[in-house]
Amino acid sequence: MKQWLHPGFWITFVIVLALGLAPIVTQNASIREVMFTILLAISMAVSLNIILGYTGYVSFGHVVFFGLGGYLGMYLIDSWKASLPLAVLGGGAIAALLALALGASILRLRGAYFALATIGINEAARTFVANFEPFGGPTGIELHFSVYRDYGGPAQALWIAYYAVVGITLFAIVFSYLIKTSKFGLGLMSIREDEDAAEVMGIVTPRAKTLAFVFSAVLPGMLGVLFFFKNGNVEPGDAFRLHFSIETLVMIMLGGQGTLLGPVLGALGYQRLRGLLLTSDVKIGTLPLKDFQLVISGILLLIIVLFIPAGLVGWLRRRFAPLRRVLA
Amino acid sequence: MSPGTIASSIADGLLIGIVYGIAAMGLSLIWGVMSVINLTHGALISLGMFGVYLLFTTFGLNPYLALIVVAFFGLLLGVLIYLIAIARVIDAPHLSSLLATFSVNMIIIGLGTAIFTTTPRDTGFSLGSVQIGPVTLQGTRLVAMVVTLIVAGALYAFLYRTRTGKYIRAVANNRAAAELMGIPSTAILALSFGIGTMLAAIAGGLISTFFSFTILSGGIYELKSFIIVVLGGLGNPLGALVGGLILGVLEGVLPLTMPNTWVPVIEFLLFVFILLVRPSGLLGGK
Numbered sequence: 001m002k003q004w005l006h007p008g009f010w011i012t013f014v015i016v017l018a019l020g021l022a023p024i025v026t027q028n029a030s031i032r033e034v035m036f037t038i039l040l041a042i043s044m045a046v047s048l049n050i051i052l053g054y055t056g057y058v059s060f061g062h063v064v065f066f067g068l069g070g071y072l073g074m075y076l077i078d079s080w081k082a083s084l085p086l087a088v089l090g091g092g093a094i095a096a097l098l099a100l101a102l103g104a105s106i107l108r109l110r111g112a113y114f115a116l117a118t119i120g121i122n123e124a125a126r127t128f129v130a131n132f133e134p135f136g137g138p139t140g141i142e143l144h145f146s147v148y149r150d151y152g153g154p155a156q157a158l159w160i161a162y163y164a165v166v167g168i169t170l171f172a173i174v175f176s177y178l179i180k181t182s183k184f185g186l187g188l189m190s191i192r193e194d195e196d197a198a199e200v201m202g203i204v205t206p207r208a209k210t211l212a213f214v215f216s217a218v219l220p221g222m223l224g225v226l227f228f229f230k231n232g233n234v235e236p237g238d239a240f241r242l243h244f245s246i247e248t249l250v251m252i253m254l255g256g257q258g259t260l261l262g263p264v265l266g267a268l269g270y271q272r273l274r275g276l277l278l279t280s281d282v283k284i285g286t287l288p289l290k291d292f293q294l295v296i297s298g299i300l301l302l303i304i305v306l307f308i309p310a311g312l313v314g315w316l317r318r319r320f321a322p323l324r325r326v327l328a
Numbered sequence: 329m330s331p332g333t334i335a336s337s338i339a340d341g342l343l344i345g346i347v348y349g350i351a352a353m354g355l356s357l358i359w360g361v362m363s364v365i366n367l368t369h370g371a372l373i374s375l376g377m378f379g380v381y382l383l384f385t386t387f388g389l390n391p392y393l394a395l396i397v398v399a400f401f402g403l404l405l406g407v408l409i410y411l412i413a414i415a416r417v418i419d420a421p422h423l424s425s426l427l428a429t430f431s432v433n434m435i436i437i438g439l440g441t442a443i444f445t446t447t448p449r450d451t452g453f454s455l456g457s458v459q460i461g462p463v464t465l466q467g468t469r470l471v472a473m474v475v476t477l478i479v480a481g482a483l484y485a486f487l488y489r490t491r492t493g494k495y496i497r498a499v500a501n502n503r504a505a506a507e508l509m510g511i512p513s514t515a516i517l518a519l520s521f522g523i524g525t526m527l528a529a530i531a532g533g534l535i536s537t538f539f540s541f542t543i544l545s546g547g548i549y550e551l552k553s554f555i556i557v558v559l560g561g562l563g564n565p566l567g568a569l570v571g572g573l574i575l576g577v578l579e580g581v582l583p584l585t586m587p588n589t590w591v592p593v594i595e596f597l598l599f600v601f602i603l604l605v606r607p608s609g610l611l612g613g614k
Contacts, residue, residue, distance in 0.1 A: 058422055058423045058426060106603075106604065109607060112365050113603060119551075119554060120596050120599040120600040120603065121600055124596035127592040131590055138589070246430060249427065291442035294434050295439055297438075298431045298432070298435035299431070302428060302432065305427045305428045
């Protein structure tokens with residue numbers, strides 16, 4: 001229980017709580033939209049960090065769980081008239097099942113081979129769903145407007161989806177910290193440092209890795225349902241966008257992989273920067289600055305990868321020893 | 329289904345497959361020499377496309393002469409990318425080199441989208457076509473095949489018949505040992521990355537002579553290149569050429585038996601399957 005006294009956990013928790021409460025206190029719908037995107041990014045990054053940061057496996061397939069969960073949830077709501085909570089649970093369950101099946105097979109691959117396989121799985125899932133008629137094939141699933149009536153109309157439904165995302169993000173922080181400070185988490189980190197040595201020390205690595213993969217997959221599955229429920233429709237291209245997985249990797253890298261606070265700060269910083277660049281009025285020559293959003297993000301990422309590979313939190317912890325007692 | 333349809337599907341598949349192959353060769357060479365998955369690959373293919381397109385449409389330079397210019401600048405750009413973005417993370421965990429190459433990809437795609445927008449381009453270049461029995465072959469695709477074979481032959485001769493080629497193979501085999509033998513490994517790695525980039529640019533340039541494209545088109549060929557390098561054996565550049573032919577024929581023949589949209593599903597499942605059962609590739613490793 002001692003780990004719950006660590007300020008690092010509370011700092012992270014309070015940051016997320018404050019972000020989550022901002023729109024609720026102000027009852028401002030446009031702040032809510034911004035926060036929805038940020039919290040979604042935070043919980044995606046925090047959950048990916050379990051397999052990437054703690055276990056050391058680079059996965060480009062995180063969005064597969066998001067997309068598949070989202071699709072199943074939308075299908076349940078649209079065709080089976082399921083309620084939103086049930087659909088969210090369904091999305092989480094299917095993502096966990098997929099992770100379990102994948103974990104048993106592709107987690108045998110190490111390093112770059114695993115990363116490549118996850119790219120393949122993402123593309124296979126996207127192209128498969130585009131052909132899968134129950135999920136609407138290439139056009140996807142569009143929710144009928146009347147669905148939102150059960151939730152007090154579309155405006156109210158957006159708030160409900162938002163509350164759920166706040167809840168999931170807070171849960172993600174607690175869950176991630178629980179893993180990090182547990183014996184199981186220690187096993188994952190030893191796999192990251194040296195998988196063969198970990199095995200010799202008695203860690204059943206296939207089981208630990210699969211479990212970590214499942215844990216990292218559940219939340220994206222649930223988030224996918226909320227995201228597409230709020231959107232009103234889901235298409236293969238949106239649901240399985242490889243770029244989204246990579247952006248999540250970038251967020252973790254910015255903040256510091258393997259730390260609790262890192263993915264939160266990374267996601268927050270990345271989304272804020274992106275928002276600022278996209279809405280900026282500055283011009284470079286005749287072209288508006290927002291056209292260079294990708295270029296600027298790319299240059300920043302390169303600088304961080306080259307010079308501060310431990311990310312912001314990792315760098316702070318290394319540089320200033322007293323901070324190690326404060327940042328987790 | 330007539331034998332003529334099958335023959336022309338296979339011929340089409342072979343002709344496009346060999347161009348896929350040369351794109352994948354670059355990826356495979358880079359992987360083989362420095363264990364880096366180059367996520368810039370697609371963007372570099374796109375640059376090759378734009379290079380040939382711009383030289384042809386603005387200066388009226390013959391696309392195949394333009395290809396030589398593009399190849400040269402591809403080599404330079406590759407060396408530059410290596411020295412700026414990759415040299416520092418070459419010994420870091422995979423995530424670093426993946427993200428380093430991805431950030432270069434973002435920069436190129438970002439600049440490309442800002443400058444060229446994403447309107448499809450077409451060189452509008454034609455060399456007529458050749459009729460052999462029921463099979464019609466486009467001239468540009470035939471020339472692309474010939475160019476590919478020349479480039480592949482030259483790469484083979486370079487890797488196996490020159491001293492520098494031997495250095496590259498030595499560094500691929502064991503960098504530490506190669507350094508102890510006095511091989512300047514940084515220069516060799518930069519050169520290898522340059523050659524990989526050059527191959528991507530050549531592939532892009534060839535594709536631009538028969539398909540329309542945007543700055544984002546390279547991404548599709550990058551994914552195909554991943555499938556091909558796994559088919560041909562990661563790190564085995566000449567295996568990639570065979571892998572390309574296999575993929576090309578699959579793409580030619582599969583649509584005869586199933587709806588077109590299922591083809592990529594089969595391709596990617598095959599890709600994951602091969603990674604699982606034979607990570608060294610169908611044709612074995614290096």
